[in-house]
Amino acid sequence: MPELPEVETIRRGVDANFRGAEIAEADVLHQRAVRRQAEGGEFFAQSLAGARITGSSRRGKYMWLTLDSGQALLCHLGMSGQFHAVTEKIPAHRHLRIALRFTDGRELWFVDQRTFGGMEVTEMADGLPERISHIAPDVFDPAYDADRAVERLRAKRSEVKRVLLDQGWVSGIGNIYADEALWRAGLSPVRSGHRVGTAKAADLLSHVTDVLTEAVTAGGTSFDELYVNVNGESGYFDRSLNAYGRAGQPCRRCETVMRKRVVGGRATHHCPHCQR
């Protein structure tokens, strides 16, 4: 499940391999992958033909490739999206949705089993693709304001786990790293945002930053073949998980049996004793 660390790992891989490369052709094999493109799949393909990739960036779980046309190729991996760098002639992947063919003969494949992900060509506005102006800065963004984030968290009456998954105040946190940050902070996932003190909220956000930083260093978290980097390699942060997937096992801090429950419609793993 790609969250910020996985998206960042993939962005780096795509950038290292394809910055400066010129797209000859974009082949859309599944229309759902371009459903966000209001102008349609034809527009998508036409906008990319002949475009050169000049760089890449990311906000939260969205990444984009900047193009010499001034536009951006905006990508969201959804639940199962992957990019594969293809340098030799191989049969199409079973879940290949979009193939970018480059003038040097290489291809960049967007593979997505569950089709929650997608791509679109969009205009840039103030250094950001227009379509994601509603996505808040993530904790690594120079525009991220920690004090303001603390206040916004404390203004919410929802359960703090729900709040962490909301991309509108701070982005990039998904289900896995939300559970990890809450465990590290010793905070119950169902505590209301407005019942989290200022110092505790700041503590939680610093744990968010730490866990995301460590996960980027580890190349992300892989449970199965649904997350690999652009070269097909897995991340190894799953070995460092203290909460996610540990229901029924002893808490690594207090030995209490970890529990699983549903919060905000998402599986939530927590220690009922030391997360308060």
Add this chain to the structure above:
DNA sequence: AGACAGCCCTGATTGC
């Protein structure tokens, strides 16, 4: 306006 349920989707797993 903020909160939240519902929906999209495939494949592995579980249940009868």
Add this chain to the structure above:
DNA sequence: TGCAATCAGGGCTGTC
């Protein structure tokens, strides 16, 4: 054995 129900979940949409 086979089919159906369940689960995984990011983010957009519609409703209150």
